[in-house]
Amino acid sequence: MSVSDLIREINKTHSISNNNEKFTALTKLLTILPIENKFITSIYNSTNQVPKNISTLYDEEWSAFNSIVTSFIKFCVEMDPWSALCSFDLLTTYLNDLSIAFNNNTYGWLLSDIIKTTITMVIPIAIKLDYQMFYKEQGGKYRLNYMASIILKIFNNIRINDSNVYKKSIILYLGNKLCFIYWKLDNPLLCLNIFSNMNNTSLRIKEFPMSEQIKYKFYLGKFWFIKNELIKSFENFKFCLLNTSSLKNQKLILEYFIPVSIIVGKVPNFNYLKSKFNGDNSILEFLNLFERIAFLVKIGDFNGYNNLIAENYKYLKSKGILLVMNKIELLIYRNLSCKVWSILGKQPNLNTNLVPIPIPSSIPPQDQIFYKENIFVTLIDTGLLKGKLVKTNLIALSKIDPFPNVFDRYLRAYSNKTGSNTGWI
Template sequence: MAQQLLASLATLTNDEGIDLAEQSEQLAELFTPLLINPTTAAVRASTQNWTDDQISKTVEQAQLFDGGWAGFEQFVSSYIRLVRDFDPFSDSSSFDLVVSTFNDLQVAFSSARGGCLIHTVALWARKVVSGAFQYDREHNLPQRATIEYPTSEYIATPLLRLFNTTRTERSDLEFNRKNIILHLACLLCRVYFHIRQPTLCANVFSNMSTAGISLHGYPKSQQVEYRFYLGKFYWLKSQLKNAYIHLDWSWRNCYTDSRNKRLILKHLVAVSLLLGIIPTRELLEQFSLDGVYGEMVKALKNGNHTRFYAALEQARDWFIDRDLYVLIKSRAFTLLNRGVLKTIYEWSVDQRNPAIPYATVAAGLDFATQHGGYAQQVMAPQMMEGKANLTPTQVEAILVALIDQGFIKGKLQATSQRLIHARTDVFPPISAVLGSRQSSLELKDDEKWMTRIG
């Protein structure tokens, strides 16, 4: 069967009239990852007694591409050795052989003739990434304090080289290596996030913006995945509006029945809350996220610090696992303060009070935190200097911050320690203050290529 494989390869590689895309598809069928290709068992049986030298000499004698492509011969030899030594009962035990073959594939793909391996690279890259994740999971011991990803980190190198080969493609043919650049970009980002090094994605995004491609020419699923990672990347950089733009696009363009719809929403809701875009309870219930976000949404609306942070802490591990915890905890307090002040303002209007004393603000903030007061739950201990209650100066600082950021319209009377609020539109919509209304959101200049057609 090994000889039959080589004969098929010789016929396919020496056919000068074959279309490049067709040749690429047929080669991929011959090199389909193990356990998917039914012919591999027969090839394994026929090569059990072959030495490495015999494999290399037999491949050389097959005269693939008329014997003029040493890199391809090396990949074929590596593939046959992989099939010979592969353990069909355990993918992970043979994964080092898979990675070795993948490295040889990367070298062959980078040559001038590498376009015929486009489909093979796409298949193998996906196989190797998922295999590396599985291998690291199986070899991470429960007693370890930290999780390690040595195999996933290692395969990032050949994967990056493949990506660089596609981005530097200069062919004018319709079928060329850039056909899989988005696929490889998504896999690279998947690896970088998996190994907890998402900042490395910056290089991917930068190179994609100068690759001279149109995103519309690629499968919608790849577009969704790419912009999902871009949204997560901006979230970690605290660029909330940019994060929202990409996560919202991914959410709206993800296939309705895809399980990724919920995955995207987990992150989109977090961004939305901090931008004052409140999801409906029906939406949260539809995607089984009401248990995580439901209480936080209610608390954010009325500025209940205790309720909000209790809900956040209850699902602490869930938020930490998704890199959502820190930013939510650090950014939400300003919006919660606004909610408290709005409640106080509405009460003040009912009482026909033209201004709000600092003491009333302090009492409202303490009430919003219920257990121990605002000073103990929100203010850093070093800021309180051992005091149990907010001082007028600290209340004034909170109000100044809200006014300066545009969350409240009004002015302060320091001598009488009062907030004099505006007569109308005292609390502009959060989305208006933060510029997160749909009409004001747009892609950065270096990302507008994503909407270019043709």
């Protein structure tokens, strides 16, 4: 099969009237997956001269299509199967030409699946090359940045200009890929742009495959996780966990979901989880650690918790959850106060001097009383303790449920504040 054969097959698709058949036929001819497109290896191995002037029946109404065919053929002829670096520019040129031709209102939709396949193939190559060239290029991650710019251009084209069903079918895929890249670029706040734009479409998330829904909600969960909107994070991770059967995905979700669950007052069933992942040492190490953390939180053991975090500092940092762990400290203070109150007979007032809250050595003696007072004011303000500070060391507790259920309290306070980026869900 030669270039002439490729052009002949492309021209045949021009007369196909059935949209699905036309879409499938052109996708098969221009996909860059060698296993699905025999023209790639055939043209690469061919000794025939490539025609200088390439034209198709689409050119008159779709001028940008010629660039696609030309860059596809150039990729087939000049690619280096043994060097990703040598082939990368050919791939990105092809993808950029696809993004331009995609703007055509009459024929652009035909490229939807080709664009999706190309992006799926090129992103791992970009990551690998950025990693290999990290020191030489001073950590610029230029290829991933370039990929983000192309994908965002395609994403915005669908969002703003087109209601074609084929185009809109890939918008969530593109949004997820952009979120993936933004996290790789250590700039996850850019994901907010994707969330806002998806919310402004006329689409509903249920229109998309469950796999794409899970990815989207996972990125939402991670985003709210770093923004300390932990109820929102909890709900999104919960959706992901309940809707995937993949153990690999479940492990990835649990590494965020479990810390968030403990912070908002929902302790997982660790015995069940450990039995589910029996034999997988990587996740079992994580589960054992957080089972110990959950126990120390429950009994209000601040010193034990601090020591455990110090022992596992590098591990927690490698998981990307170290910074959020300080949110657990407030829950420890709450449980410690509740424990003291119960031991003292659940009296109407709580003497804060009797609550053994450790004072950091960095706090001067004259300021220690204020440090402790600030903790209890914070507990009252967050609703984890219902009462009123009547003296520096005395809290008049509410007669009704002075230590409310943590999860119920957070749910009432934050679940209705869904923000402006979840309406389409």
